[in-house]
Amino acid sequence: MRSGPGSLILESGAEAVTPPSFLDDGKNTIASQLVSRLREAIISGQLEAGSKINLDRAKQSFNVSLSPLREALARLISDGLVEFEDNRGYRVSPVSLSNLEEITSLREEFETYALRESMRVGDVDWEGNVMRALHRLNRTERDASKPETLEQWEAVHREFHLTLISGCRKPLLLSFCKTMLNLNDRYRRTFLTRTSGDRNVRVEHSEIAQGTVSRDMDYACDRLREHIHRTGTNLRKHLAEKGIA
Amino acid sequence: MRSGPGSLILESGAEAVTPPSFLDDGKNTIASQLVSRLREAIISGQLEAGSKINLDRAKQSFNVSLSPLREALARLISDGLVEFEDNRGYRVSPVSLSNLEEITSLREEFETYALRESMRVGDVDWEGNVMRALHRLNRTERDASKPETLEQWEAVHREFHLTLISGCRKPLLLSFCKTMLNLNDRYRRTFLTRTSGDRNVRVEHSEIAQGTVSRDMDYACDRLREHIHRTGTNLRKHLAEKGIA
DNA sequence: GCTTGACAAATAATCGATGATTTTTCAAAA
DNA sequence: TTTTGAAAAATCATCGATTATTTGTCAAGC
Numbered sequence: 001m002r003s004g005p006g007s008l009i010l011e012s013g014a015e016a017v018t019p020p021s022f023l024d025d026g027k028n029t030i031a032s033q034l035v036s037r038l039r040e041a042i043i044s045g046q047l048e049a050g051s052k053i054n055l056d057r058a059k060q061s062f063n064v065s066l067s068p069l070r071e072a073l074a075r076l077i078s079d080g081l082v083e084f085e086d087n088r089g090y091r092v093s094p095v096s097l098s099n100l101e102e103i104t105s106l107r108e109e110f111e112t113y114a115l116r117e118s119m120r121v122g123d124v125d126w127e128g129n130v131m132r133a134l135h136r137l138n139r140t141e142r143d144a145s146k147p148e149t150l151e152q153w154e155a156v157h158r159e160f161h162l163t164l165i166s167g168c169r170k171p172l173l174l175s176f177c178k179t180m181l182n183l184n185d186r187y188r189r190t191f192l193t194r195t196s197g198d199r200n201v202r203v204e205h206s207e208i209a210q211g212t213v214s215r216d217m218d219y220a221c222d223r224l225r226e227h228i229h230r231t232g233t234n235l236r237k238h239l240a241e242k243g244i245a
Numbered sequence: 246m247r248s249g250p251g252s253l254i255l256e257s258g259a260e261a262v263t264p265p266s267f268l269d270d271g272k273n274t275i276a277s278q279l280v281s282r283l284r285e286a287i288i289s290g291q292l293e294a295g296s297k298i299n300l301d302r303a304k305q306s307f308n309v310s311l312s313p314l315r316e317a318l319a320r321l322i323s324d325g326l327v328e329f330e331d332n333r334g335y336r337v338s339p340v341s342l343s344n345l346e347e348i349t350s351l352r353e354e355f356e357t358y359a360l361r362e363s364m365r366v367g368d369v370d371w372e373g374n375v376m377r378a379l380h381r382l383n384r385t386e387r388d389a390s391k392p393e394t395l396e397q398w399e400a401v402h403r404e405f406h407l408t409l410i411s412g413c414r415k416p417l418l419l420s421f422c423k424t425m426l427n428l429n430d431r432y433r434r435t436f437l438t439r440t441s442g443d444r445n446v447r448v449e450h451s452e453i454a455q456g457t458v459s460r461d462m463d464y465a466c467d468r469l470r471e472h473i474h475r476t477g478t479n480l481r482k483h484l485a486e487k488g489i490a
Numbered sequence: 491g492c493t494t495g496a497c498a499a500a501t502a503a504t505c506g507a508t509g510a511t512t513t514t515t516c517a518a519a520a
Numbered sequence: 521t522t523t524t525g526a527a528a529a530a531t532c533a534t535c536g537a538t539t540a541t542t543t544g545t546c547a548a549g550c
Binding site for chain 3 (some may be wrong): 027055056066070086087088089196
Binding site (some may be wrong): 032078 | 272274277312315316317319321322324325331337343344347348350351354358414415416417418421422425465
Protein backbone atom coordinates (compact mmCIF):
# COMPACT_ATOMS: atom_id res chain seq x y z
CA MET A 1 0.00 0.00 0.00
CA ARG A 2 1.30 3.41 -0.93
CA SER A 3 0.37 6.85 0.34
CA GLY A 4 -0.63 9.62 -2.03
CA PRO A 5 1.91 11.94 -3.62
CA GLY A 6 3.69 14.22 -1.23
CA SER A 7 1.90 12.86 1.79
CA LEU A 8 4.54 10.36 2.75
CA ILE A 9 6.05 12.46 5.47
CA LEU A 10 2.94 14.32 6.47
CA GLU A 11 1.02 11.20 7.38
CA SER A 12 0.37 10.73 11.08
CA GLY A 13 -0.37 7.06 11.56
CA ALA A 14 2.59 5.43 9.87
CA GLU A 15 2.49 1.82 8.72
CA ALA A 16 6.19 1.85 7.93
CA VAL A 17 7.12 -0.97 5.62
CA THR A 18 10.33 -2.79 6.34
CA PRO A 19 11.96 -3.61 3.02
CA PRO A 20 12.05 -7.35 2.39
CA SER A 21 15.71 -8.30 2.56
CA PHE A 22 15.97 -12.02 2.05
CA LEU A 23 19.13 -11.59 0.12
CA ASP A 24 21.99 -9.41 1.19
CA ASP A 25 22.26 -6.60 -1.30
CA GLY A 26 25.09 -4.93 0.53
CA LYS A 27 22.77 -2.37 2.08
CA ASN A 28 23.03 -3.59 5.62
CA THR A 29 22.61 -0.44 7.61
CA ILE A 30 19.50 1.61 8.17
CA ALA A 31 21.22 4.66 6.75
CA SER A 32 22.05 2.91 3.48
CA GLN A 33 18.57 1.48 3.11
CA LEU A 34 17.20 4.94 3.76
CA VAL A 35 19.29 6.38 0.94
CA SER A 36 17.58 4.02 -1.50
CA ARG A 37 14.13 4.52 -0.07
CA LEU A 38 14.43 8.29 0.03
CA ARG A 39 15.89 8.43 -3.47
CA GLU A 40 13.02 6.36 -4.83
CA ALA A 41 10.50 8.46 -2.92
CA ILE A 42 11.89 11.64 -4.43
CA ILE A 43 12.37 10.40 -7.99
CA SER A 44 8.90 8.88 -8.05
CA GLY A 45 7.42 12.14 -6.85
CA GLN A 46 6.08 10.75 -3.57
CA LEU A 47 8.08 13.45 -1.86
CA GLU A 48 7.03 16.65 -3.53
CA ALA A 49 9.67 18.74 -5.27
CA GLY A 50 10.68 21.79 -3.29
CA SER A 51 9.00 20.63 -0.10
CA LYS A 52 10.71 20.84 3.23
CA ILE A 53 11.66 17.58 4.86
CA ASN A 54 10.50 17.70 8.44
CA LEU A 55 12.84 15.50 10.38
CA ASP A 56 10.41 14.53 13.12
CA ARG A 57 7.73 13.50 10.69
CA ALA A 58 10.17 11.79 8.34
CA LYS A 59 11.52 9.90 11.32
CA GLN A 60 8.07 8.54 12.01
CA SER A 61 7.15 7.87 8.37
CA PHE A 62 10.24 5.78 7.84
CA ASN A 63 10.32 4.39 11.35
CA VAL A 64 13.91 5.31 11.95
CA SER A 65 15.90 7.36 14.33
CA LEU A 66 17.42 10.74 13.63
CA SER A 67 21.06 9.79 13.09
CA PRO A 68 20.64 7.44 10.11
CA LEU A 69 18.02 9.76 8.63
CA ARG A 70 20.31 12.77 8.68
CA GLU A 71 23.20 10.70 7.34
CA ALA A 72 21.08 9.40 4.47
CA LEU A 73 19.88 12.88 3.58
CA ALA A 74 23.44 14.16 3.65
CA ARG A 75 24.44 11.51 1.15
CA LEU A 76 21.55 12.42 -1.10
CA ILE A 77 22.80 15.98 -1.51
CA SER A 78 25.33 14.67 -4.00
CA ASP A 79 22.58 13.24 -6.16
CA GLY A 80 21.12 16.69 -6.52
CA LEU A 81 17.89 15.36 -5.08
CA VAL A 82 18.15 17.10 -1.75
CA GLU A 83 19.29 20.53 -0.68
CA PHE A 84 20.51 21.62 2.70
CA GLU A 85 20.92 24.80 4.65
CA ASP A 86 22.41 25.21 8.09
CA ASN A 87 19.80 25.32 10.83
CA ARG A 88 17.07 25.17 8.22
CA GLY A 89 17.35 21.51 7.46
CA TYR A 90 16.82 19.53 4.32
CA ARG A 91 14.40 19.99 1.47
CA VAL A 92 13.59 18.14 -1.72
CA SER A 93 15.29 19.89 -4.61
CA PRO A 94 12.80 22.04 -6.50
CA VAL A 95 12.04 21.56 -10.16
CA SER A 96 12.21 24.34 -12.70
CA LEU A 97 12.42 24.88 -16.41
CA SER A 98 16.01 26.06 -16.23
CA ASN A 99 16.98 23.05 -14.15
CA LEU A 100 15.41 20.71 -16.67
CA GLU A 101 17.19 22.48 -19.49
CA GLU A 102 20.53 22.18 -17.77
CA ILE A 103 19.98 18.51 -17.08
CA THR A 104 19.13 17.94 -20.73
CA SER A 105 22.20 19.83 -21.93
CA LEU A 106 24.50 18.02 -19.56
CA ARG A 107 23.04 14.66 -20.47
CA GLU A 108 23.71 15.43 -24.13
CA GLU A 109 27.30 16.37 -23.43
CA PHE A 110 28.17 13.77 -20.82
CA GLU A 111 26.41 10.78 -22.29
CA THR A 112 27.65 11.30 -25.83
CA TYR A 113 31.16 11.71 -24.48
CA ALA A 114 30.81 8.57 -22.38
CA LEU A 115 29.32 6.68 -25.30
CA ARG A 116 32.20 7.68 -27.57
CA GLU A 117 34.66 6.54 -24.92
CA SER A 118 32.78 3.29 -24.50
CA MET A 119 32.94 2.63 -28.23
CA ARG A 120 36.64 3.41 -28.13
CA VAL A 121 37.61 1.10 -25.26
CA GLY A 122 34.59 -1.09 -24.57
CA ASP A 123 35.02 -4.86 -24.86
CA VAL A 124 32.80 -7.59 -26.25
CA ASP A 125 31.12 -8.17 -22.91
CA TRP A 126 29.97 -4.60 -22.95
CA GLU A 127 28.61 -4.97 -26.47
CA GLY A 128 26.65 -7.98 -25.35
CA ASN A 129 25.28 -6.10 -22.35
CA VAL A 130 24.09 -3.33 -24.64
CA MET A 131 22.21 -5.75 -26.88
CA ARG A 132 20.68 -7.51 -23.90
CA ALA A 133 19.57 -4.20 -22.36
CA LEU A 134 18.04 -3.18 -25.68
CA HIS A 135 16.17 -6.45 -25.93
CA ARG A 136 14.78 -6.16 -22.44
CA LEU A 137 13.72 -2.60 -23.07
CA ASN A 138 11.96 -3.50 -26.30
CA ARG A 139 10.18 -6.36 -24.62
CA THR A 140 8.96 -4.22 -21.75
CA GLU A 141 5.45 -2.92 -22.11
CA ARG A 142 4.69 0.71 -21.33
CA ASP A 143 1.03 1.27 -20.84
CA ALA A 144 -0.09 4.51 -19.22
CA SER A 145 -3.21 2.82 -17.92
CA LYS A 146 -1.14 0.32 -15.94
CA PRO A 147 1.10 2.21 -13.50
CA GLU A 148 3.15 -0.85 -12.63
CA THR A 149 4.30 -1.16 -16.26
CA LEU A 150 5.49 2.46 -16.15
CA GLU A 151 7.70 1.77 -13.17
CA GLN A 152 9.05 -1.38 -14.74
CA TRP A 153 9.73 0.47 -17.98
CA GLU A 154 11.53 3.26 -16.13
CA ALA A 155 13.84 0.68 -14.55
CA VAL A 156 14.82 -1.07 -17.78
CA HIS A 157 15.04 2.24 -19.64
CA ARG A 158 17.44 3.59 -17.06
CA GLU A 159 19.38 0.34 -17.26
CA PHE A 160 19.62 0.66 -21.03
CA HIS A 161 21.07 4.16 -20.95
CA LEU A 162 23.53 3.25 -18.23
CA THR A 163 24.63 0.10 -20.02
CA LEU A 164 25.29 2.06 -23.21
CA ILE A 165 27.95 4.11 -21.45
CA SER A 166 29.15 1.47 -19.01
CA GLY A 167 32.09 0.50 -21.19
CA CYS A 168 33.93 3.79 -20.85
CA ARG A 169 36.11 2.90 -17.86
CA LYS A 170 35.57 6.30 -16.28
CA PRO A 171 33.89 5.76 -12.91
CA LEU A 172 33.56 9.43 -12.05
CA LEU A 173 31.96 10.20 -15.39
CA LEU A 174 29.55 7.32 -14.90
CA SER A 175 28.51 8.59 -11.50
CA PHE A 176 27.81 12.02 -12.97
CA CYS A 177 25.73 10.47 -15.73
CA LYS A 178 23.83 8.43 -13.16
CA THR A 179 23.08 11.56 -11.22
CA MET A 180 21.80 13.37 -14.31
CA LEU A 181 19.71 10.37 -15.26
CA ASN A 182 18.15 10.32 -11.79
CA LEU A 183 17.25 13.95 -12.02
CA ASN A 184 15.90 13.50 -15.52
CA ASP A 185 13.80 10.51 -14.51
CA ARG A 186 12.19 12.49 -11.74
CA TYR A 187 10.89 14.93 -14.33
CA ARG A 188 9.61 12.13 -16.52
CA ARG A 189 7.94 10.23 -13.72
CA THR A 190 6.40 13.38 -12.36
CA PHE A 191 5.28 15.12 -15.52
CA LEU A 192 5.12 12.54 -18.26
CA THR A 193 2.34 10.25 -17.18
CA ARG A 194 1.20 9.61 -20.72
CA THR A 195 3.60 8.76 -23.54
CA SER A 196 3.64 11.13 -26.45
CA GLY A 197 2.48 9.57 -29.68
CA ASP A 198 4.65 11.34 -32.20
CA ARG A 199 7.82 9.50 -31.34
CA ASN A 200 8.82 5.97 -31.96
CA VAL A 201 11.07 5.68 -28.97
CA ARG A 202 11.66 2.00 -29.63
CA VAL A 203 13.22 2.78 -32.99
CA GLU A 204 15.36 5.50 -31.45
CA HIS A 205 16.77 3.10 -28.88
CA SER A 206 17.41 0.44 -31.50
CA GLU A 207 19.27 2.88 -33.75
CA ILE A 208 21.45 4.01 -30.86
CA ALA A 209 22.26 0.46 -29.87
CA GLN A 210 22.93 -0.71 -33.41
CA GLY A 211 25.23 2.23 -34.09
CA THR A 212 26.96 1.56 -30.80
CA VAL A 213 27.82 -2.10 -31.27
CA SER A 214 28.96 -1.43 -34.85
CA ARG A 215 31.19 1.29 -33.35
CA ASP A 216 29.90 3.99 -35.65
CA MET A 217 30.75 6.79 -33.26
CA ASP A 218 29.26 9.75 -35.05
CA TYR A 219 26.04 7.96 -35.93
CA ALA A 220 25.48 6.53 -32.47
CA CYS A 221 26.30 9.77 -30.70
CA ASP A 222 24.11 11.82 -33.01
CA ARG A 223 21.18 9.47 -32.45
CA LEU A 224 21.75 9.53 -28.69
CA ARG A 225 21.95 13.31 -28.62
CA GLU A 226 18.75 13.63 -30.61
CA HIS A 227 17.06 11.13 -28.34
CA ILE A 228 18.00 13.05 -25.21
CA HIS A 229 17.11 16.35 -26.82
CA ARG A 230 13.67 15.15 -27.87
CA THR A 231 12.96 13.92 -24.37
CA GLY A 232 13.97 17.34 -23.06
CA THR A 233 11.71 19.18 -25.48
CA ASN A 234 8.88 16.86 -24.65
CA LEU A 235 9.25 17.36 -20.91
CA ARG A 236 9.57 21.10 -21.30
CA LYS A 237 6.18 21.17 -22.96
CA HIS A 238 4.60 19.28 -20.09
CA LEU A 239 6.20 21.59 -17.55
CA ALA A 240 4.87 24.60 -19.43
CA GLU A 241 1.39 23.07 -19.42
CA LYS A 242 1.50 22.77 -15.68
CA GLY A 243 2.66 26.36 -15.45
CA ILE A 244 6.12 25.61 -14.09
CA ALA A 245 8.71 28.28 -14.76
CA MET B 246 50.70 24.92 14.62
CA ARG B 247 50.06 21.99 12.32
CA SER B 248 50.60 18.28 12.84
CA GLY B 249 52.64 16.21 10.42
CA PRO B 250 51.11 14.68 7.32
CA GLY B 251 48.66 11.90 7.98
CA SER B 252 49.01 12.18 11.71
CA LEU B 253 46.04 14.42 12.21
CA ILE B 254 43.72 11.70 13.37
CA LEU B 255 46.28 9.48 15.01
CA GLU B 256 47.43 12.14 17.44
CA SER B 257 46.54 11.48 21.05
CA GLY B 258 46.80 14.81 22.82
CA ALA B 259 44.66 17.05 20.65
CA GLU B 260 44.90 20.83 20.81
CA ALA B 261 41.83 21.24 18.63
CA VAL B 262 41.74 24.68 17.04
CA THR B 263 38.40 26.40 16.87
CA PRO B 264 38.21 28.24 13.55
CA PRO B 265 38.07 32.02 14.02
CA SER B 266 34.58 33.06 13.01
CA PHE B 267 34.22 36.79 13.56
CA LEU B 268 32.12 37.08 10.46
CA ASP B 269 29.26 34.78 9.62
CA ASP B 270 30.28 32.79 6.60
CA GLY B 271 27.09 30.75 6.58
CA LYS B 272 28.79 27.75 8.12
CA ASN B 273 27.08 27.86 11.46
CA THR B 274 26.86 24.26 12.43
CA ILE B 275 29.59 21.95 13.58
CA ALA B 276 28.79 19.55 10.76
CA SER B 277 29.23 22.23 8.11
CA GLN B 278 32.45 23.49 9.61
CA LEU B 279 33.67 19.94 9.68
CA VAL B 280 32.96 19.54 5.97
CA SER B 281 35.32 22.43 5.25
CA ARG B 282 37.96 21.32 7.70
CA LEU B 283 37.90 17.72 6.50
CA ARG B 284 37.95 18.75 2.85
CA GLU B 285 40.97 20.95 3.44
CA ALA B 286 42.67 18.21 5.45
CA ILE B 287 42.19 15.75 2.62
CA ILE B 288 43.06 18.04 -0.28
CA SER B 289 46.16 19.28 1.47
CA GLY B 290 47.27 15.73 2.11
CA GLN B 291 47.15 15.95 5.90
CA LEU B 292 44.81 12.99 5.79
CA GLU B 293 46.64 10.40 3.77
CA ALA B 294 45.02 9.11 0.59
CA GLY B 295 43.51 5.67 0.99
CA SER B 296 43.72 5.70 4.76
CA LYS B 297 40.88 4.61 6.94
CA ILE B 298 39.16 7.29 8.97
CA ASN B 299 38.83 6.03 12.50
CA LEU B 300 35.77 7.69 13.94
CA ASP B 301 36.86 7.62 17.56
CA ARG B 302 40.20 9.18 16.82
CA ALA B 303 38.77 11.66 14.35
CA LYS B 304 36.22 12.64 16.98
CA GLN B 305 39.04 13.50 19.35
CA SER B 306 41.24 15.18 16.75
CA PHE B 307 38.50 17.52 15.71
CA ASN B 308 36.94 17.80 19.16
CA VAL B 309 33.47 16.96 17.99
CA SER B 310 30.81 14.41 18.66
CA LEU B 311 29.98 11.50 16.43
CA SER B 312 26.78 12.77 14.81
CA PRO B 313 28.18 15.87 13.08
CA LEU B 314 31.31 13.97 12.12
CA ARG B 315 29.39 11.22 10.37
CA GLU B 316 27.15 13.76 8.68
CA ALA B 317 30.13 15.73 7.42
CA LEU B 318 31.80 12.61 6.07
CA ALA B 319 28.59 11.59 4.35
CA ARG B 320 28.49 14.93 2.57
CA LEU B 321 32.09 14.57 1.47
CA ILE B 322 31.32 11.39 -0.44
CA SER B 323 29.86 13.56 -3.19
CA ASP B 324 33.14 15.40 -3.55
CA GLY B 325 34.84 12.15 -4.33
CA LEU B 326 37.18 12.77 -1.42
CA VAL B 327 35.75 10.10 0.85
CA GLU B 328 34.49 6.59 0.30
CA PHE B 329 32.13 4.61 2.44
CA GLU B 330 31.19 1.00 3.02
CA ASP B 331 28.51 -0.34 5.32
CA ASN B 332 29.87 -1.42 8.67
CA ARG B 333 33.38 -0.67 7.51
CA GLY B 334 33.18 3.07 7.82
CA TYR B 335 34.77 5.88 5.92
CA ARG B 336 38.12 6.17 4.23
CA VAL B 337 39.99 8.83 2.33
CA SER B 338 39.67 8.16 -1.38
CA PRO B 339 42.83 6.55 -2.71
CA VAL B 340 44.93 8.09 -5.46
CA SER B 341 45.95 6.28 -8.59
CA LEU B 342 47.24 6.90 -12.05
CA SER B 343 43.96 5.98 -13.69
CA ASN B 344 42.06 8.24 -11.31
CA LEU B 345 44.34 11.15 -12.17
CA GLU B 346 43.92 10.45 -15.85
CA GLU B 347 40.16 10.42 -15.57
CA ILE B 348 40.16 13.66 -13.63
CA THR B 349 42.34 15.27 -16.28
CA SER B 350 40.12 14.06 -19.11
CA LEU B 351 36.96 15.19 -17.40
CA ARG B 352 38.43 18.56 -16.58
CA GLU B 353 39.31 19.00 -20.25
CA GLU B 354 35.79 18.13 -21.34
CA PHE B 355 33.79 19.84 -18.61
CA GLU B 356 35.81 23.01 -18.26
CA THR B 357 36.08 23.70 -21.98
CA TYR B 358 32.37 23.13 -22.32
CA ALA B 359 31.66 25.43 -19.40
CA LEU B 360 34.05 28.03 -20.76
CA ARG B 361 32.36 27.98 -24.15
CA GLU B 362 28.99 28.39 -22.47
CA SER B 363 30.34 31.21 -20.35
CA MET B 364 31.61 33.00 -23.43
CA ARG B 365 28.22 32.50 -25.05
CA VAL B 366 26.06 33.85 -22.25
CA GLY B 367 28.43 35.52 -19.76
CA ASP B 368 27.89 39.20 -19.00
CA VAL B 369 30.29 42.08 -18.49
CA ASP B 370 30.47 41.48 -14.75
CA TRP B 371 31.78 38.02 -15.44
CA GLU B 372 34.41 39.38 -17.84
CA GLY B 373 35.53 41.76 -15.15
CA ASN B 374 35.76 38.97 -12.62
CA VAL B 375 37.94 36.98 -15.00
CA MET B 376 40.37 39.83 -15.45
CA ARG B 377 40.49 40.47 -11.72
CA ALA B 378 41.12 36.78 -10.99
CA LEU B 379 43.91 36.76 -13.58
CA HIS B 380 45.49 39.82 -12.06
CA ARG B 381 45.41 38.37 -8.57
CA LEU B 382 46.87 35.13 -9.81
CA ASN B 383 49.69 36.85 -11.64
CA ARG B 384 50.46 38.94 -8.57
CA THR B 385 50.60 35.94 -6.27
CA GLU B 386 54.05 34.60 -5.63
CA ARG B 387 54.67 30.86 -5.79
CA ASP B 388 57.89 29.92 -4.10
CA ALA B 389 58.49 26.29 -3.28
CA SER B 390 60.73 27.29 -0.41
CA LYS B 391 57.89 29.18 1.28
CA PRO B 392 55.02 26.77 1.95
CA GLU B 393 52.57 29.54 2.84
CA THR B 394 52.93 31.03 -0.66
CA LEU B 395 52.04 27.66 -2.16
CA GLU B 396 48.79 27.51 -0.23
CA GLN B 397 47.97 31.08 -1.15
CA TRP B 398 48.72 30.37 -4.79
CA GLU B 399 46.53 27.26 -4.76
CA ALA B 400 43.63 29.36 -3.50
CA VAL B 401 43.88 32.09 -6.14
CA HIS B 402 44.62 29.55 -8.86
CA ARG B 403 41.50 27.62 -7.99
CA GLU B 404 39.58 30.88 -7.90
CA PHE B 405 40.87 31.77 -11.38
CA HIS B 406 39.74 28.53 -12.96
CA LEU B 407 36.34 28.70 -11.29
CA THR B 408 35.85 32.32 -12.29
CA LEU B 409 36.62 31.50 -15.92
CA ILE B 410 33.62 29.19 -16.09
CA SER B 411 31.39 31.01 -13.61
CA GLY B 412 29.48 32.81 -16.34
CA CYS B 413 27.90 29.69 -17.80
CA ARG B 414 24.64 29.74 -15.79
CA LYS B 415 24.73 25.99 -15.27
CA PRO B 416 24.94 25.35 -11.53
CA LEU B 417 25.13 21.57 -11.81
CA LEU B 418 27.96 21.79 -14.30
CA LEU B 419 29.79 24.21 -12.04
CA SER B 420 29.49 21.88 -9.09
CA PHE B 421 30.94 19.03 -11.14
CA CYS B 422 33.82 21.22 -12.23
CA LYS B 423 34.42 22.25 -8.63
CA THR B 424 34.57 18.61 -7.63
CA MET B 425 37.07 17.78 -10.36
CA LEU B 426 39.16 20.80 -9.43
CA ASN B 427 39.22 19.66 -5.80
CA LEU B 428 40.39 16.21 -6.76
CA ASN B 429 42.95 17.64 -9.13
CA ASP B 430 44.30 20.04 -6.51
CA ARG B 431 44.83 17.19 -4.10
CA TYR B 432 47.19 15.62 -6.60
CA ARG B 433 49.04 18.85 -7.11
CA ARG B 434 49.34 19.69 -3.45
CA THR B 435 50.43 16.17 -2.63
CA PHE B 436 52.81 15.42 -5.46
CA LEU B 437 53.87 18.71 -6.97
CA THR B 438 55.84 20.39 -4.25
CA ARG B 439 58.20 22.02 -6.66
CA THR B 440 57.11 23.88 -9.77
CA SER B 441 58.35 22.52 -13.04
CA GLY B 442 60.57 24.93 -14.90
CA ASP B 443 59.68 24.15 -18.49
CA ARG B 444 56.31 25.83 -18.41
CA ASN B 445 55.40 29.42 -18.24
CA VAL B 446 52.14 28.93 -16.45
CA ARG B 447 51.63 32.64 -16.11
CA VAL B 448 51.56 33.06 -19.87
CA GLU B 449 49.18 30.14 -20.21
CA HIS B 450 46.73 31.73 -17.80
CA SER B 451 46.99 35.09 -19.49
CA GLU B 452 46.31 33.61 -22.92
CA ILE B 453 43.26 31.78 -21.64
CA ALA B 454 41.91 34.90 -19.97
CA GLN B 455 42.61 37.15 -22.97
CA GLY B 456 40.95 34.72 -25.35
CA THR B 457 38.03 34.46 -22.98
CA VAL B 458 37.19 38.12 -22.59
CA SER B 459 37.58 38.66 -26.33
CA ARG B 460 35.13 35.76 -26.77
CA ASP B 461 37.40 33.84 -29.09
CA MET B 462 35.85 30.50 -28.22
CA ASP B 463 38.14 28.15 -30.11
CA TYR B 464 41.31 29.91 -29.06
CA ALA B 465 40.37 30.16 -25.39
CA CYS B 466 39.12 26.57 -25.18
CA ASP B 467 42.18 25.20 -26.97
CA ARG B 468 44.49 27.08 -24.61
CA LEU B 469 42.51 25.89 -21.58
CA ARG B 470 42.53 22.30 -22.79
CA GLU B 471 46.29 22.39 -23.36
CA HIS B 472 46.78 23.95 -19.96
CA ILE B 473 44.80 21.22 -18.21
CA HIS B 474 46.48 18.54 -20.27
CA ARG B 475 49.97 19.79 -19.46
CA THR B 476 49.15 19.81 -15.77
CA GLY B 477 47.95 16.24 -16.08
CA THR B 478 51.08 15.10 -17.88
CA ASN B 479 53.20 16.84 -15.33
CA LEU B 480 51.45 15.24 -12.39
CA ARG B 481 51.52 11.85 -14.02
CA LYS B 482 55.29 12.07 -14.17
CA HIS B 483 55.51 12.85 -10.47
CA LEU B 484 53.19 9.98 -9.61
CA ALA B 485 55.34 7.63 -11.64
CA GLU B 486 58.45 8.84 -9.80
CA LYS B 487 56.84 7.98 -6.50
CA GLY B 488 55.90 4.58 -7.85
CA ILE B 489 52.15 5.09 -7.80
CA ALA B 490 50.22 2.93 -10.22
C1' DG C 491 -2.85 50.27 11.22
C1' DC C 492 2.01 49.05 11.29
C1' DT C 493 6.25 47.94 13.50
C1' DT C 494 8.83 46.05 17.33
C1' DG C 495 10.28 42.87 20.58
C1' DA C 496 9.64 39.49 24.10
C1' DC C 497 7.80 35.05 24.79
C1' DA C 498 6.39 30.34 23.33
C1' DA C 499 6.30 26.60 20.16
C1' DA C 500 8.45 24.07 16.61
C1' DT C 501 12.33 22.35 14.65
C1' DA C 502 17.20 21.47 13.88
C1' DA C 503 21.73 20.11 15.90
C1' DT C 504 24.42 17.83 19.09
C1' DC C 505 25.69 14.74 22.72
C1' DG C 506 26.61 10.53 25.60
C1' DA C 507 25.30 5.95 26.03
C1' DT C 508 23.93 1.51 24.15
C1' DG C 509 23.62 -2.10 20.66
C1' DA C 510 25.59 -4.51 16.48
C1' DT C 511 29.23 -5.85 13.56
C1' DT C 512 33.83 -6.58 12.31
C1' DT C 513 38.52 -7.48 13.40
C1' DT C 514 42.01 -9.32 16.28
C1' DT C 515 43.85 -12.54 19.51
C1' DC C 516 45.17 -16.86 20.94
C1' DA C 517 44.74 -21.46 22.39
C1' DA C 518 43.27 -26.10 20.91
C1' DA C 519 43.12 -29.46 17.28
C1' DA C 520 44.73 -31.39 12.95
C1' DT D 521 53.48 -25.86 11.72
C1' DT D 522 49.13 -24.60 10.07
C1' DT D 523 44.26 -24.27 10.61
C1' DT D 524 40.19 -23.43 13.15
C1' DG D 525 37.05 -21.15 16.00
C1' DA D 526 35.54 -19.04 20.14
C1' DA D 527 36.29 -15.13 23.09
C1' DA D 528 37.83 -10.37 23.49
C1' DA D 529 38.69 -6.00 21.69
C1' DA D 530 37.93 -2.51 18.53
C1' DT D 531 35.04 -0.13 15.79
C1' DC D 532 30.80 1.13 13.54
C1' DA D 533 25.71 2.10 13.87
C1' DT D 534 21.81 3.52 16.28
C1' DC D 535 19.04 5.47 19.85
C1' DG D 536 16.84 8.71 23.28
C1' DA D 537 17.56 12.82 25.53
C1' DT D 538 19.37 17.51 25.67
C1' DT D 539 20.72 21.89 23.76
C1' DA D 540 20.55 25.55 20.29
C1' DT D 541 18.29 27.90 16.72
C1' DT D 542 14.54 29.41 14.06
C1' DT D 543 9.78 30.43 13.44
C1' DG D 544 5.33 31.83 14.94
C1' DT D 545 2.42 34.58 18.17
C1' DC D 546 0.77 38.47 20.22
C1' DA D 547 0.66 42.47 22.95
C1' DA D 548 2.86 47.14 23.68
C1' DG D 549 4.42 51.15 21.58
C1' DC D 550 4.66 54.26 17.72
